[in-house]
Amino acid sequence: MRPSLLALGLLSAPALTAKSPKRGLAAVGNKDWPEDDAIWVHQDSPISWYYNFYWNVSDSYAALPQDQVEFVPMMWGGGVNDTDFLGNMTEMIQPSSGAGGRNITHILAFNLPDRPFTAGGSQMEPADAAKAWVRNLLPLREKFGVKVGLPAVGDPYGGWVEPFLKNCSSLNDGKDCAFDFVPLHSFGSLGVLMDQIGNFSSAFPGHPLWIVEYGYNDQSLATTQDYFNQSLAFLDGNEIVERYSWFGFFRSTVSNVGPNMAMLDPWGNLTDIGSWYLGGNATGKAAMPSDTPRTDACTAEHPCIGGAKKNDGADLPSVRVGLWSAAAAMFLLLLS
Structure with missing residues (x-):
């Protein structure tokens, strides 16, 4: 049963004075404004974890220990006929050099395998995904005790998960291929978020949920901010939800979900939502x-807090960057 939307409407994002075990970041790194990356991981930041759709740490955060901000690797897709991910993770956790490894405790697996590449998915057949899981993820869970997330499907009842698990069990000598948590995405109203959580918790009872990407895309500023405050209070108070990550960390000029969901303005300054997500004030x-042109020029009126380009002030084009597509392209490049 959903909580009262009216009651949720009276809530606002709570101020945080310490690390939040739930609050994370979906961050691919910012090649245009790398200084922006430091905004999210300062000493007093409540953000406790991040992922970047890839197996290796982001360059900007490589020197940060896991207890400051936990890196969660992802096997985005592929890997049907290789064990590259297993090898990379094994070396990261237990380096052959004998040096201290990184304490990897959680791994995300297969981003939207039930969706095509053109929709940001990893487009994997259940049988192929099962092979990749048994070759790469199962050994990490068994050898190192790493907690592994179920593949993040768009629909838990869409016909992908059941054949995946059956194939996985068949390849695992008839034993179930266990998973430890269930990631999901949610883009839409608060009702959509609640329904998604209800559907996934019903489909996979007893497993904590990770909302790895969420937001109310392409809405007015007022609607987006209301949703943010209501959803954040809801997720923080929901025992089923173990972790969540607002989408997104980027500047509004490169947002593919509407500018108002971005946590940074065109000049790298925290928006209200960005500041609230870090436990600060509006x-x-x-x-x-x-009333402002889409520019990343640094001016006295709009100083570049996050490290914007210092250019001649030319207006930026209208950019609709598909971050999922970028992740897919990166992955396919690695396979080639």
């Missing part, structure tokens, strides 16, 4: 000011 900086 900044009053709109994600995309209506």
Whole structure:
């Protein structure tokens, strides 16, 4: 049963004074404004974990220990006929050099394998995904005790998970291929988020949920902020939800989910949502000011807090960057 939307509407994002075990970041790194990456991981940041759709740490965070901000590797897709992911993870956890390894405790597996590449998915047949799981993920769980997430499907009842688990069991000498938590995405209203959580918790009872990407995309600023505050309070108070990550960490000019979901404005300053996500107060900086051209030029009126390019002030084009597609392209490049 859903909690009262009216009651949720009276809640706002709580101020945080310490690390939140739930609050994380879906961060691929910022090649245009790398200084932005430091915004999220300062000493007092409540963000406790991040992932980047890849097996290796982000360059900006490579020197940070796991107890400051936990890196969660992802096997995005593929790997049907190889054990590259297993090898990379084994070397990271237990280096052959004898040096101290990284304490990897959780791994994400297969991003939207039930969706095509064109929709941001990893487009894997259940039988192929099972082979990749048994070759790469099962040994990590058994040898190192790493907790592994179920593949993050778009629909738990869509016909992908059941054949995946059956194939996996068949390859695992008839034993179930156990998983430890269930990742999911949710883009839509608060009702959509609640329904998603209800559907996934019903489909996989007893397993904690990770909302690895979520938000109310392409909405007005007021609607987006209301949703943010209500959803954050809901997720923080929901025992089934173990972790979550708002989408996204990027500047509004490169957002593919509408500018108002971005946690940074065009100049790298924290928006209200960005500041709230870090446990701070409203900044009053709109994600995309209506009276301001789309520019990343540093000016006295718009100083570049996060490290924007210092250019001649030319307006940026209207950018609709598909971050999922970028992740897919990166993965396919690695396979080639």
